[in-house]
Amino acid sequence: MDGPMPEISFKKLLLPITWFGSTIFVFLITLFTLFLSFTNPNPHVTDKYSIFSAKPLVLGASTFSLDSVDARAAMLDNVFEKFNCPLLGTGRVFVEEADKNNIPFWLAASVAFQESSCGKNTPTKDGVESYNAWGWGVYGKNVRMFENWEQGISTVTEYLNNRFYKQDITEPCEIMKIYTPSSNGSWCSGVEFFGDIISNYKTPENI
Structure with missing residues (x-):
């Protein structure tokens, strides 16, 4: 005749049940995390716009x-476009002349902003546009005339280098x-x- 069945301890059953439940829970959390990573691979990039968009100036990570x-x-x-500057379209000339003369690319443009609101308020002589956005060589009725923006940029940039930067006057x-x-x-x-x-202008991302 068989003897009485051994008594099963509740504590012995609790341990494997707890382990099994914890394993299932961790597995489900892992699956959920993977699902989120595939459905939103880059959650921080929520605002893409072109460098030529009409949005306001943005300080942030540059893509170039x-x-x-x-x-x-x-x-x-x-920046010229944001401020409706007549100098719009001359950005490359400013940069090339600045590099040639070893001055910051923003300097001559910043002087133009300060002196003439970036070319909006330039002097004339006998009704002729001076293309002088820098107040350079303007004394009373004497107005230094340039044939176009490009000539003005080249002349003033060279002057800023020779008169100041070559003399270690940079502030x-x-x-x-x-x-x-x-x-x-x-x-x-x-x-x-x-x-x-100008120097801090950034665009989040081109599209």
């Missing part, structure tokens, strides 16, 4: 190298003391302000 002439020219022309407020000594400081503040806007 600032060493590129095209990149810096696009930055300048985008806008030090340049101001010679370029426009009567200024109370607003000139260099304006140049620095627009220099920051």
Whole structure:
């Protein structure tokens, strides 16, 4: 005759049940995480727009190298477009002349912003446009005339290099003391302000 069945401990049953339940739970969490990663591979990229879009200036991660002439020219022309500047389309000229003369690509453009609202308020002589957006060589009725924006950019950029950068005068407020000594400081503040806007212009992503 068989003896009595051995008593099964509840504690012995609890351990494998707990292990099995934990394993199933971890497996389900893993599956759910994988599902989310495939359905939204890049959740932080939610706003794509072209560098030539009408959205406001954005400070953020750039998708191009600032060493590129095209990149810096696009930055300048985008800022010119945002401010409705007559200088729009001359970004490449500013960059190429700046590189040739070893000055920051934004400097001559920033001076133009400060002196003439980026070419909006240029002097004329006998009704003829001067294309002088820099207030350079303008004294009373004397107005330095340029044939076009390109000539003005080239001439003023070369001057900024020869008169200042070659003499180790590189700070806008030090340049101001010679370029426009009567200024109370607003000139260099304006140049620095627009220099920051231009040099920090970024686009999240081109599409």
